[in-house]
Amino acid sequence: MRDVWNTAELGRLDKSHVWHPFTPNQEWCSADNEPLVLVRGEGAMLEDSHGRCYLDGNSSIWTNIHGHSHPTIKRALREQLDRVAHVSFLGSTNPPAIELAARLTALFPPQTLSRVFFSDDGSTAVEAAMKMAIQFHQQSGAPHRSRFIAFDNAYHGDTLGAANLGGIGTFQKRIEGHQFPVTHISDLNPLGELLKKGDVAAVIIEPLIQGAAGLRTWPRGLLSDLRKLCNDVDVFLILDEVMTGFGRTGTMFACEQEDVIPDFLCLAKGLTGGYLPLAATLTTERVFSAFGGPFEDQKTFYYGHSYSGNPLGCSAALASLDVFREEKVLENLQPKIAHLRDQLARFASHPCIHEVRQCGFIAGIEVRQPDGTPFPWQQRTGAKICMTARRHGLLTRPILDTLAFMPPLCTTTAQIDEGLQALHTAITETLD
Numbered sequence: 055m056r057d058v059w060n061t062a063e064l065g066r067l068d069k070s071h072v073w074h075p076f077t078p079n080q081e082w083c084s085a086d087n088e089p090l091v092l093v094r095g096e097g098a099m100l101e102d103s104h105g106r107c108y109l110d111g112n113s114s115i116w117t118n119i120h121g122h123s124h125p126t127i128k129r130a131l132r133e134q135l136d137r138v139a140h141v142s143f144l145g146s147t148n149p150p151a152i153e154l155a156a157r158l159t160a161l162f163p164p165q166t167l168s169r170v171f172f173s174d175d176g177s178t179a180v181e182a183a184m185k186m187a188i189q190f191h192q193q194s195g196a197p198h199r200s201r202f203i204a205f206d207n208a209y210h211g212d213t214l215g216a217a218n219l220g221g222i223g224t225f226q227k228r229i230e231g232h233q234f235p236v237t238h239i240s241d242l243n244p245l246g247e248l249l250k251k252g253d254v255a256a257v258i259i260e261p262l263i264q265g266a267a268g269l270r271t272w273p274r275g276l277l278s279d280l281r282k283l284c285n286d287v288d289v290f291l292i293l294d295e296v297m298t299g300f301g302r303t304g305t306m307f308a309c310e311q312e313d314v315i316p317d318f319l320c321l322a323k324g325l326t327g328g329y330l331p332l333a334a335t336l337t338t339e340r341v342f343s344a345f346g347g348p349f350e351d352q353k354t355f356y357y358g359h360s361y362s363g364n365p366l367g368c369s370a371a372l373a374s375l376d377v378f379r380e381e382k383v384l385e386n387l388q389p390k391i392a393h394l395r396d397q398l399a400r401f402a403s404h405p406c407i408h409e410v411r412q413c414g415f416i417a418g419i420e421v422r423q424p425d426g427t428p429f430p431w432q433q434r435t436g437a438k439i440c441m442t443a444r445r446h447g448l449l450t451r452p453i454l455d456t457l458a459f460m461p462p463l464c465t466t467t468a469q470i471d472e473g474l475q476a477l478h479t480a481i482t483e484t485l486d
């Protein structure tokens with residue numbers, strides 16, 4: 055039986071009371087905007103309040119892994135809900151969080167990333183890593199090590215600390231004057247000299263591909279070179295796998311592809327399969343032990359949130375790991391990645407397609423004017439194409455003029471074809 059939704063009334067109430075993220079208010083609230091009201095999901099598909107169906111082409115902002123309404127994740131959530139929904143992680147613990155920590159660390163070689171600190175989302179996973187790195191140095195006789203090195207165009211979240219590491223101008227200029235020491239670099243060339251100065255707490259990178267930069271891939275080998283440079287001077291490496299984690303790049307974690315183990319690994323978005331907000335910062339025993347000692351030494355890590363280690367979120371994450379194993383998700387993904395590569399090839403022939411970038415099951419299609427210059431940003435060409443794609447059954451968001459195509463890993467080859475067809479039609483309808 056289909057629920058009946060009063061789309062007009064929902065839209066009116068939304069515009070009257072809700073403030074949406076990363077959204078120009080005036081346009082959202084204008085009379086001619088009918089908000090898209092999503093009411094149901096099944097596998098890679100979403101349904102709106104009018105009963106129209108769409109491919110979830112950006113995995114609900116890069117979160118969904120195995121599809122919506124997955125029976126294994128739903129069952130795990132219901133079972134946990136019948137036990138308890140939430141308990142404090144300050145001064146007590148709970149079975150799903152304990153098991154999840156053990157299973158996450160078991161995904162890495164023994165004696166590497168053996169400790170898990172839970173928080174709520176990608177930004178707080180990064181904040182935790184930063185604070186741990188700073189405090190580690192304070193407690194290890196090197197308090198001057200307080201500078202971070204991050205990359206141009208990086209995005210690590212929007213809490214003030216994580217935002218400081220970001221390298222995207224539009225976001226950075228809003229926090230000018232509220233910054234701590236961060237040096238941005240565009241490649242590894244200046245890094246050797248910077249690291250020698252002895253004031254660096256950690257280097258942070260989105261491995262293999264930068265997401266919000268416009269789905270820009272790094273040259274192969276850069277990550278392992280970065281690890282070597284950090285090792286040479288014993289500087290921490292933080293990997294932000296908030297977007298790339300959980301199969302998105304074709305392996306469980308992007309860092310596996312260059313045999314790199316970081317000192318801190320930040321996970322969120324896909325951790326719960328995309329069902330609930332939960333994040334994890336994984337680190338080493340070396341880091342953990344620097345926070346030990348008698349209470350009077352005041353080495354405690356005074357950081358954490360009300361919903362840390364939330365049992366529902368952890369149950370969803372455990373179920374998501376079960377699905378990876380039971381459904382051989384990574385094995386089944388490889389032919390889909392190859393299929394996506396084949397199907398993306400036809401985009402190259404359009405005069406406004408500047409570049410097609412792919413990393414595993416993530417694709418970014420960048421449009422520019424036929425002479426290769428970017429469209430004026432005010433024209434919002436990428437956004438217009440995505441709005442048109444919606445009419446053809448594909449939901450996605452652009453990053454400026456890069457169109458993201460990264461549906462859930464369960465998406466079938468037929469759905470990939472339909473989604474890309476929708477995107478192709480939208481490009482031609484908007485630009486020809």
Ligand SMILES: Cc1ncc(COP(=O)(O)O)c(C=O)c1O
Pocket residue numbers: 175176177178180209210211212260265266294295296297298322323
């Ligand atoms: C690489 C990366 N790090 C961190 C974040 C922040 O995650 P959240 O929005 O869950 O705070 C994002 C979000 O897009 C991201 O892509």
